[in-house]
Amino acid sequence: MNDLCGMDLVPEPKIVIAALKACRRLNDIALAIRFIEAVREKCGSKQKEIYPYILQEIRPTLDELGINTPEELGYDKPELALPNVYDVHG
Amino acid sequence: MAFNSLLTKGKSFTALKNAVQIQQLANGHSVGNAMASMTKEKIGSREIVGFGLNGQPYYFDKLDIPMPAIRFKEITPDIQVLREKEKGDWKKLSLEEKKALYRYSFCQTLSEIKAPTGDWKGVVGVSFFGISIALWLFLLLKLYVYPPLPVTFEPERQKAQLQRMIDLRMNPIDGLASKWDYEKGKWKE
Numbered sequence: 028m029n030d031l032c033g034m035d036l037v038p039e040p041k042i043v044i045a046a047l048k049a050c051r052r053l054n055d056i057a058l059a060i061r062f063i064e065a066v067r068e069k070c071g072s073k074q075k076e077i078y079p080y081i082l083q084e085i086r087p088t089l090d091e092l093g094i095n096t097p098e099e100l101g102y103d104k105p106e107l108a109l110p111n112v113y114d115v116h117g
Numbered sequence: 118m119a120f121n122s123l124l125t126k127g128k129s130f131t132a133l134k135n136a137v138q139i140q141q142l143a144n145g146h147s148v149g150n151a152m153a154s155m156t157k158e159k160i161g162s163r164e165i166v167g168f169g170l171n172g173q174p175y176y177f178d179k180l181d182i183p184m185p186a187i188r189f190k191e192i193t194p195d196i197q198v199l200r201e202k203e204k205g206d207w208k209k210l211s212l213e214e215k216k217a218l219y220r221y222s223f224c225q226t227l228s229e230i231k232a233p234t235g236d237w238k239g240v241v242g243v244s245f246f247g248i249s250i251a252l253w254l255f256l257l258l259k260l261y262v263y264p265p266l267p268v269t270f271e272p273e274r275q276k277a278q279l280q281r282m283i284d285l286r287m288n289p290i291d292g293l294a295s296k297w298d299y300e301k302g303k304w305k306e
Contacts, residue, residue: 029168029182054204055166056215057222058184064227065183093208100216102226 028062037069037077040084047085051092064097162191166222178225189224196221 028046031038038046043066050059070077082089082096089096165174169186176185190196199218202210210218219226268274286294298305 029170029184032183033181051207054200055222056203056207056210057219058166060215060219061183061223061227068180068183068227093206093210095212095215097226097228100212100219102219102228104228 028058028065032065032069037081038066040081043081043085044088047088047092047094056094059092059094060097060100060102063094064102067097160187163187163189164192176224178223178230180227180230183227185223188222190221 031042031046043062046062047059050056050062066081067074067078070081088094160174160176163176165187167184167186169175169184170177170179170182172186174187176187176189178185196217199210199214199221202214203218207215269278282293283297289295296305297303
């Protein structure tokens, strides 16, 4: 999976679905969420165009396996990072 | 354990090599590899889950290697309960449990890795401080250490040197004397 993230491409929805099913076989939901986050990163500068499409394509698998996207878990914003110093006092 | 090989069906040899290496690391008795058992002591009871960057069982958060070779936290009884639940249907896990499982395997989310840290401010500050020290040293040297310039640097002396260069016709083709008009006795326009 690291090799897949290392290649200069955004994985096809079929590959993402296969990877999620592999995570299911290994009983590892954290890995599945991490993989979806990694796919989001792979979209690079065209994230707004590609990522919603991929999510839409894998939505049936997500519902079938019960995986939440990082957005639903609140992981698209940094949750535990230090706050930006300019935002501290509003 | 060797889930990498399930996905990279084309690369059978590397997949086999990875699988063998993972098995060796996981079993702990790698043939003639004392480093592996030493790192196993360092990582405690954290489970080795994959190949990671180079096969070494270390944890790090990197954007380009999103899945490190070992989990982040050690095995505790509460996590053991959640892991058993994970083996069943994932729809039954609540959001909090999913988050707990994620944080068990990973330290930071990818967006936290990308979040700005403000490190650059410290680095720039210290480098400016170093530059200012260098400038101060230069000023002190100039004031107290260096002897005064020789007398030939005064403006009258420099004019005399220039006149000598013109009289000797130095660099007459492209350089100094070519710029001086010898008939009119002044610089060429």
